[in-house]
Amino acid sequence: MLHFEREEFETRLANARAAMRREGLDALLLFAQESMYYLTGYDTSGFVFFQCAIMTANDEPLTLLTRRPDLEQARRTSTMEDIRLWYDAPGMDPSRELMAILEEKGLKGARVGIEMRTFGLTADNYELVRRRLSNWCELVDASNLVRQLRAVKSPAEIAYVRRAAELADASLVAMLEASRPGAFEGEIAAAGAVPILAGGGDPAPSGPVLGSGDRALLVRSATGFRTLDPVDQLTIEHAGSYRRYCACLMRTISIGRANPVQQTMFDVTLEAITAMTEAARPGNTIGAIDDAHRAVYDRAGYGHARMSACGYSLGATYRPSWMDVPPMIYSGNEMAIVPGMILFLHAILIDAPQNLAMSLGYTILTRDGPAEVLSKVKPEYVVRT
CATH class of the missing domain: 3.40.350.10 (Creatinase/prolidase N-terminal domain)
Structure with missing residues (x-):
């Protein structure tokens, strides 16, 4: 075995x-x-x-x-x-x-x-x-x-992470397809579990974090699935797991109709995670990734709504968490980035006064030069009707 x-x-x-x-x-x-x-x-x-x-x-x-x-x-x-x-x-x-x-x-x-x-x-x-x-x-x-x-993976480990990323992609596609006005969150989560298990993967050691309405602002899983409103928002964070190795994804989507405020939040969030990915290369420190994250959000006026860290290492983990830390990605972390690291980058905005969320996350592999994004699902502002 x-x-x-x-x-x-x-x-x-x-x-x-x-x-x-x-x-x-x-x-x-x-x-x-x-x-x-x-x-x-x-x-x-x-x-x-x-x-x-x-x-x-x-x-x-x-x-x-x-x-x-x-x-x-x-x-x-x-x-x-x-x-x-x-x-x-x-x-x-x-x-x-x-x-x-x-x-x-x-x-x-x-x-x-x-x-x-x-x-x-x-x-x-x-x-x-x-x-x-x-x-x-x-x-x-x-x-x-x-x-x-x-923290640095062998070629055999990276192969397992790649398979986990494929399963995470399939799971995300299934959950997006199941998301619509009047859908029950539990059915969306169940749709996401099928591709992972049927694909030979493992139940993830945590999550999924899946919530609509007020629950879309949560970044931890919580009990009590609800039915989506005609106009709503839905945050999904989940992991594909294969041979215990995890690859994570995160999205916030709109339900029923587009929300111009969330569209703007998405545009800035995409800019932030793009800058983070660019910073995740040898020669930089782990902290430089969060510096890039903070710079984009703060410049756009979202400093009040961003997180104080923007990701962490992934690997083979057991319950209760898929986070495989250290390292956590926060400003001031002097750990050097080297080829072979598996990192989950997440850019999250929680605007509590407006009751709006926007999140985008994916798993990367560090290597000589720019990092490789392991997910093949294109980051975009999704509206499900």
């Missing part, structure tokens, strides 16, 4: 261990499900419980500590062979099993990194680990070690 060649996993592990040695780490406690998928192929939703993979800076095989329901999951989807189990019981504390594994590996007194910035490690579980290992080893935050490696 591996979705990459073993040689690719071996290269990723070697790069991670080299990074560990540069940071002076003897071991790394992997709690991020994305890290485990990246390094070994391990694919599960069981990260919502206590689960940790232990990687040493030498070539010793990784050891996974997980629950019994994930035993076969780990055996059949990953390169890991040393799988240890903890069992549910009153007062169970899996940090005991974790410490036993570390002791077995001779890590007492060692410098051990831990992934803290992840949905795979809740505060209570972190406290178990911290208290257990206090005065036993030096525990340091290494949340971004594997994450930084994942």
Whole structure:
């Protein structure tokens, strides 16, 4: 069930261990499900419980500590062979099993990194680990070690992102076709799900963010689908997902008839995202993308309605988010742009006093020279009647 060649996993592990040695780490406690998928192929939703993979800076095989329901999951989807189990019981504390594994590996007194910035490690579980290992080893935050490696994609990963972008395009076309006065938002969302699933993709790890009327101004998903009015607006933000890799799109369209104010908002928004795309090239920083975004909107008098960030990195992610950060795209972010990054650029205007929204977003691949927009659906002001 591996979705990459073993040689690719071996290269990723070697790069991670080299990074560990540069940071002076003897071991790394992997709690991020994305890290485990990246390094070994391990694919599960069981990260919502206590689960940790232990990687040493030498070539010793990784050891996974997980629950019994994930035993076969780990055996059949990953390169890991040393799988240890903890069992549910009153007062169970899996940090005991974790410490036993570390002791077995001779890590007492060692410098051990831990992934803290992840949905795979809740505060209570972190406290178990911290208290257990206090005065036993030096525990340091290494949340971004594997994450930084994942920010630049291999050719095999880019191929999956391209497929995700194709699925996102098909999904957007289906939702636009289903959008009309009197349409039910739930039916629009359902129409968008079919091309992704029928095309061999995965349910996205978040969204879709889909809302009309007042809900068109929301940039997060919210419960309570409604029926579109005869004259309305509709914001759609969604992701195509393939082998866990995501490609996102965002649009705001008019329903029933064109709105001249929104047409103007669209024109400025298209100018903004075009400038952002031009800025997303090697030689610039991530922050330069947002500088371009701010310059267009502020010059046009929309500074009050724009966001303070304009996108983020994408990759292979798990619920609850398709955002694969860092990096976030905000002014002042000094991270260098290099070829092989997958970034979701979004230009969003929320004019609350007028109850109007206008959003435009797509996924790009950075490369030498100008970035490649992966979506083939032309950005345009859409009116559905």
